[in-house]
Amino acid sequence: MKILKYNNIAGLFLLLITLVSCGSDEQPGESQLDYTQPEKTTLDNWITTNYLNPYNINVQYKWNQNTVDNNRFLFPPSLEKVQPALEIVQKIWLDSYKTIGGTDFVKKVAPREIVLVGGVNLNTVGTRTLGLAEGGQRVTLFETDYVNKQNRANIKEFLHTIQHEYIHILNQNKPFDEKSWAAITPAGYTASWHLYTDEESNEIGFITNYSRMNINEDFAEMASMMLINSKTEYAAILNGITSETAVANIKAKEALVVKYFKDAYNMDFYALRDEAEKNTNAVINN
Amino acid sequence: MKAKNILRYLVLIIISLQIGSCSSTDAEQKFDQTPTERLNAQKKELSDVLLTSEHGWKAVYFTDNTVLGGYTHLFKFAADGSVQMASDFDSDTKTYKSEYAVQTGSTVSLVFTTKNRIHLLSDSDNYPIELLRGKGYLGDFQFLYYGQENGEIIFKTNRNVQELRFVKATAEDWNNLPKHTDMEKNVVGADTRPLFRLLETNDGTAKHQFDFSFTQVTRFAEANSLETGFAMSYDMGIAYTENGIIVSPAVEVSKQKLSVFLYNATDGSFTATGTGGVTATIKYSTKPLIITEDYKTLLDGKPQMVLGYIAANLYTAPTTSNLCKTLLDKANATLPANQKISRVQIFFNSIYGNYIEYRFGGGRPSVYHNFTTSEDATNKTIILTHDSWDNGTAYIQAPAFLKELDDEFFNSKGLYIKKESFTITYSNPIWTITSATTNFRMTTYQLN
Numbered sequence: 001m002k003i004l005k006y007n008n009i010a011g012l013f014l015l016l017i018t019l020v021s022c023g024s025d026e027q028p029g030e031s032q033l034d035y036t037q038p039e040k041t042t043l044d045n046w047i048t049t050n051y052l053n054p055y056n057i058n059v060q061y062k063w064n065q066n067t068v069d070n071n072r073f074l075f076p077p078s079l080e081k082v083q084p085a086l087e088i089v090q091k092i093w094l095d096s097y098k099t100i101g102g103t104d105f106v107k108k109v110a111p112r113e114i115v116l117v118g119g120v121n122l123n124t125v126g127t128r129t130l131g132l133a134e135g136g137q138r139v140t141l142f143e144t145d146y147v148n149k150q151n152r153a154n155i156k157e158f159l160h161t162i163q164h165e166y167i168h169i170l171n172q173n174k175p176f177d178e179k180s181w182a183a184i185t186p187a188g189y190t191a192s193w194h195l196y197t198d199e200e201s202n203e204i205g206f207i208t209n210y211s212r213m214n215i216n217e218d219f220a221e222m223a224s225m226m227l228i229n230s231k232t233e234y235a236a237i238l239n240g241i242t243s244e245t246a247v248a249n250i251k252a253k254e255a256l257v258v259k260y261f262k263d264a265y266n267m268d269f270y271a272l273r274d275e276a277e278k279n280t281n282a283v284i285n286n
Numbered sequence: 287m288k289a290k291n292i293l294r295y296l297v298l299i300i301i302s303l304q305i306g307s308c309s310s311t312d313a314e315q316k317f318d319q320t321p322t323e324r325l326n327a328q329k330k331e332l333s334d335v336l337l338t339s340e341h342g343w344k345a346v347y348f349t350d351n352t353v354l355g356g357y358t359h360l361f362k363f364a365a366d367g368s369v370q371m372a373s374d375f376d377s378d379t380k381t382y383k384s385e386y387a388v389q390t391g392s393t394v395s396l397v398f399t400t401k402n403r404i405h406l407l408s409d410s411d412n413y414p415i416e417l418l419r420g421k422g423y424l425g426d427f428q429f430l431y432y433g434q435e436n437g438e439i440i441f442k443t444n445r446n447v448q449e450l451r452f453v454k455a456t457a458e459d460w461n462n463l464p465k466h467t468d469m470e471k472n473v474v475g476a477d478t479r480p481l482f483r484l485l486e487t488n489d490g491t492a493k494h495q496f497d498f499s500f501t502q503v504t505r506f507a508e509a510n511s512l513e514t515g516f517a518m519s520y521d522m523g524i525a526y527t528e529n530g531i532i533v534s535p536a537v538e539v540s541k542q543k544l545s546v547f548l549y550n551a552t553d554g555s556f557t558a559t560g561t562g563g564v565t566a567t568i569k570y571s572t573k574p575l576i577i578t579e580d581y582k583t584l585l586d587g588k589p590q591m592v593l594g595y596i597a598a599n600l601y602t603a604p605t606t607s608n609l610c611k612t613l614l615d616k617a618n619a620t621l622p623a624n625q626k627i628s629r630v631q632i633f634f635n636s637i638y639g640n641y642i643e644y645r646f647g648g649g650r651p652s653v654y655h656n657f658t659t660s661e662d663a664t665n666k667t668i669i670l671t672h673d674s675w676d677n678g679t680a681y682i683q684a685p686a687f688l689k690e691l692d693d694e695f696f697n698s699k700g701l702y703i704k705k706e707s708f709t710i711t712y713s714n715p716i717w718t719i720t721s722a723t724t725n726f727r728m729t730t731y732q733l734n
Contacts, residue, residue: 006293013300032322034329034390038367062385062399065428070445073422075405076398079384118401120411122420128411145401 043083050090051114055107059086061116067138068117077118077144085116085147088155091283093162096227096275101267109173111139111165118145127194131161136169152284156228159280163224171219174264177256181215184252188212202241205249222250223257226269230277328394332431335439336363336388336396342370343439344455346525349407349424350446351534353417355505356525357425358466359404360455373403374466374526381460396441398427414503462528469526472549472556474502475570477608479554481725482571485509485520489540490563496520497575498568507533512575530556537566574702574720581668581703584634585661593719593730594631599711603729605718610728613691620687624648631733632695632719634659640670642695644688653677653685655692667700667722694726695719705732 040048043061051057060067063076077085097106111133121129121142132140141161148154185205193201193212201209211221226234241247261269317324336343342362348355360381362370369386372379384402389395398404406412407425414423429441429450439452475483485496494516496509509520522533529548536543537558544558544566555569584591600606601614618626625648632642642655656673675682684692695701699722706716714731721727 006290006297010293010297010300013297013304017304032320032326034326038387062387063397063428065391065397065444073408073410073420073424075408075427076400078401081401118405119409122410124420126419 043079046083047086051086055094055110056112057106057110058113059116060113061144064115067113067115068140072121073119074117074121074142075119077116081118081145081147082116084149085141085144085158088147088149088158088283089114089141089162092155092159092276092279093166096272096279099275100272101265105265109170111137111169113138114162115140116144117142119143120146125194130157131165133165133168136172139165139169149283149286152280155280155283160224160228163227163276164220167220167223168216170265171216176219176260176264178215181219181253181256184249184256185218189214189218199240202237202250203243203246205243205246205253207237207250207253218253219257219260222253223269226254226257226273227276228280230280231273325390325394328431329388329390332394332396332439333388335434337365339454341455341457341460343452344459345450345452346532347404347407347425347450348448348523348525348534349426349443350448351523352521353504353506353523354414354423355523356532356534357407357423357505358463358525358527360460360463361452362455369398369402371398371402371404372460372463373406374463375403375406377464377467379463379467394431395444396429396431458528465528466526469528469531469549470502472551472554473500473524473526473531475500475554477612477725479725480570480572481607481720481727482574484512484569484571484575485537486567486569487537487539488563488565488567494518495575500524533558539564539566573722574704577666577702578704579666580705580717581661581666581701584668584703585659586635588635590636590734591634592631592636592733593634593717594629594733595728595730596629597627600729600731603710603716605706605716605727605729607720607725607727609725610694613694613726617687617691621646621650622648625650630691630728630730632730639673642692644685644692651677653682653688655684657696662700665699665722667702669698669700670696672696694721694724697721697723699723 047059051059059082061077061079061082068074094106115138117140119142123129128142130142132138134140139162141158143158146154147158188201188204188206190196190212193209196209196212198208201207201212206212206218206221207225208221211218225237229237238247238250241250258269261267261272319327342360344358344360346356346358349357358374360372362381363386364370367385367387368383370381370383372381382402384398385400387397387399389397404425404427407423408427409422410420412422413419418424424446426443426445428444430444430447432440432442432449434440437454441450441452442448443450483498485498487494487496495512496519497512498507498509500507505524507522507524509522511518520537522535522537525532525534527546531547531549533545533547536545538544539560540562542560542564544560544564547556547558547566547568549556553569555567557565557567559565582588597614601611614627621627625646627644628647629645630642631645632640634640640657640659642657643652644655645652654676656676657670658673660669660671661667662669675684702718702720702722704718704720706718709716710729710731712731714733717730717732719728719730
């Protein structure tokens with residue numbers, strides 16, 4: 001009986017605690033943080049129309065320390081350089097994929113954000129980082145300030161970054177045949193790729209020296225080099241290689257790239273290459 | 287323990303917990319506002335103050351005063367998020383427009399969000415010295431807000447948390463910015479000024495001298511004591527103003543910090559004045575700051591010594607003066623392209639006596655100027671006196687095209703001779719030969 005009494009008292013207190021804790025607190029009020037969007041400039045509107053709405057890609061050209069490496073000495077692009085650079089990317093990269101892969105192709109598989117940096121990202125070993133892709137979500141393009149529409153080599157280099165990084169994103173969605181790829185030139189991969197020239201690397205079956213980093217970079221380099229070079233330019237690279245084994249190896253890699261695009265995305269890679277070439281010429285000649 | 291007691295204690299504990307939890311949870315308020323409110327207030331404060339100065343703001347930015355000098359920037363902020371900016375980073379002192387933002391992160395900061403002049407300090411691909419490869423001029427363009435003091439805005443740089451103050455700019459500041467580039471020439475020093483430069487400090491009673499050297503690409507100067515037993519040096523970054531320079535860190539004399547130096551166009555000196563007779567002056571000297579007796583090893587009766595200027599290695603030596611280069615160029619200009627002066631070798635006490643050999647490229651035969659030596663023991667110079675010219679087999683007339691260059695060695699006040707402590711390309715000791723009357727200084731190897 002006594003035990004029951006204590007139980008009752010204890011029960012009462014527990015109930016009391018529960019009830020008290022139910023007492024209404026002050027409800028959260030309006031946020032004190034400033035959520036007002038900065039006023040959109042003509043450039044911002046252009047980005048909305050050409051990138052955000054059709055492709056769901058945001059473009060960040062204003063400096064944001066959270067999207068860049070603070071240990072690097074970089075700077076934001078000049079305002080007047082932003083739209084011309086984006087127009088080139090739009091024409092050669094987005095439009096080509098749109099034509100060959102279908103209207104929604106890039107919209108479905110795309111980086112969600114492009115970050116533009118004005119200057120060169122120089123590494124202490126003397127190499128330049130041209131671009132970065134983070135988790136398939138964000139692509140950072142460097143050297144926006146130096147894009148020159150009149151210069152084919154310059155355009156190719158700038159586009160190389162986005163084409164290369166986009167291949168990574170495609171690979172992250174659907175992997176390529178890594179086993180077959182790794183068997184082609186297993187001995188040539190090295191972290192010290194920058195100590196070799198492109199020509200030296202060509203002779204052992206790699207399309208560029210950076211290809212030698214690992215098979216993922218090799219695949220991205222192989223595909224992107226085919227996209228930034230015209231059919232003739234690409235043929236010239238292969239013609240310049242002395243070693244027949246090397247040419248055969250590069251061609252074997254080419255076949256895997258073509259097969260990947262067909263199997264994974266049902267796209268004709270050669271048609272994509274031709275489209276990119278057409279659009280590159282259109283950019284340079286206008 | 288009986289179950290009854292357990293329950294008793296349990297109830298007691300529950301009651302005490304209940305009572306304990308009733309105690310006030312309000313922490314003592316150190317501030318009247320919440321952190322968010324305070325950040326918002328700071329953001330507004332900074333945004334507002336940037337717009338208050340009629341002619342905008344001026345910042346002399348020393349990115350790292352252990353290796354680099356200061357770069358003056360002028361800013362005029364507008365409420366629409368744009369900023370007009372000019373800088374003395376290079377000779378382009380025009381005003382450019384870009385965007386800025388006042389952002390809230392861990393603290394409130396000012397960011398220059400699109401490219402303008404201040405970003406020139408943060409270009410990994412444009413670095414003044416190899417040490418700074420990939421780091422540019424170590425500049426930042428995001429500045430954390432630390433409040434205001436005497437009408438100045440106090441910031442700390444984002445990367446290395448160095449203080450940077452924005453002071454109110456004047457209309458003159460904008461007009462005078464191009465003059466900073468002119469002042470740079472005065473800091474570098476004209477060819478017409480004497481060869482030797484020093485920093486002299488005066489603490490009101492005693493003077494100390496430091497040799498002074500300035501590197502233009504880094505805007506950085508080093509001054510080392512010349513007195514034995516007085517190991518003191520001042521290393522300083524330099525920023526240009528319209529009428530002088532600002533140095534950082536300040537030159538400290540008798541606990542007074544001197545940082546603002548005014549230029550004197552008459553003698554090319556820069557002087558900072560403190561109180562109680564304390565000054566620091568960067569000035570020129572016609573005499574070497576340390577006069578050695580190295581010339582004595584070249585006098586009669588000593589063993590043979592050959593001092594040779596080799597054009598391929600020593601034309602570009604920092605100790606080869608501009609006047610020396612000019613005279614070499616002038617003589618060379620009279621010669622065919624493949625027959626330039628390759629060496630000027632001065633033989634002292636050789637078996638053929640004392641002579642200067644002028645050697646040429648392209649098979650042109652050498653010519654020799656024979657001389658005798660004497661010393662000026664007071665001024666510590668060696669004086670060369672003309673004897674004759676020959677071509678190795680016969681006496682010849684003095685070659686007219688060499689006259690101006692050759693005359694420098696034969697000035698009546700003589701030559702200062704110094705065995706330097708550095709070497710160039712080869713391990714041979716370097717000797718410098720400096721005129722006691724002009725800005726002529728030749729760099730030579732000891733060749734025997």
